[in-house]
Amino acid sequence: MPRASRRRGAAAERHANSIRFVLFEARPAGLLFPQLVRASELSPSQVRAGLAVLRDMIAENGWPPLIWTRADGYKFAAQSGELEAYERSVISEKLTEIRRLISGTVAPHAALHPKDKWVRHIVAQLASVESTLDLIASA
Incomplete structure (x- = not known):
């Protein structure tokens, strides 16, 4: 929905x-x-x-x-070609945003508080999102 x-x-x-x-x-x-x-x-x-x-x-x-x-x-x-080009562009943009969030905010947070339950959860989830977007972007 x-x-x-x-x-x-x-x-x-x-x-x-x-x-x-x-x-x-x-x-x-x-x-x-x-x-x-x-x-x-x-x-x-x-x-x-x-x-x-x-x-x-x-x-x-x-x-x-x-x-x-x-x-x-x-x-x-x-047209399929136009839609695919747009989708690839948006996915690439989102992948860059996720990578910057991870490297600029989440990784330093994890370094400061390695035992924090929240930061461990978000690291795992964002790594999964990054991996999925990377697979789609390189397809």
């Missing part, structure tokens, strides 16, 4: 529908964030909230996935 956005409210749903309409109008091209703000006539914070809710709505309704690329910005994608 998809995780509901914390920002989900009537206003954010209206913003999501506005963004969806604008992106469908732009298809197959995408829109960079500033273009999306201008085209939707929403503020940047309204667009961010709308994008979060739009992702929830996409999951609930089985609509085409929303992706972001540096070249094209936000767009709906249904």
Whole structure:
């Protein structure tokens, strides 16, 4: 079951529908964030909230996935190659975040408190997450 956005409210749903309409109008091209703000006539914070809710709505309704690329910005994608490239990019980004969390925070915490139950648990869990993401990223 998809995780509901914390920002989900009537206003954010209206913003999501506005963004969806604008992106469908732009298809197959995408829109960079500033273009999306201008085209939707929403503020940047309204667009961010709308994008979060739009992702929830996409999951609930089985609509085409929303992706972001540096070249094209936000767009709906249904082609396998586009989706795989986006997924690989996001997985690689998350892998980097996890590795930085481990090396910058968790490892020093473990060195300071090696017998702490919490730190042993988080080290084991994050090592598992890192290993899984690494396998996916290198596939």
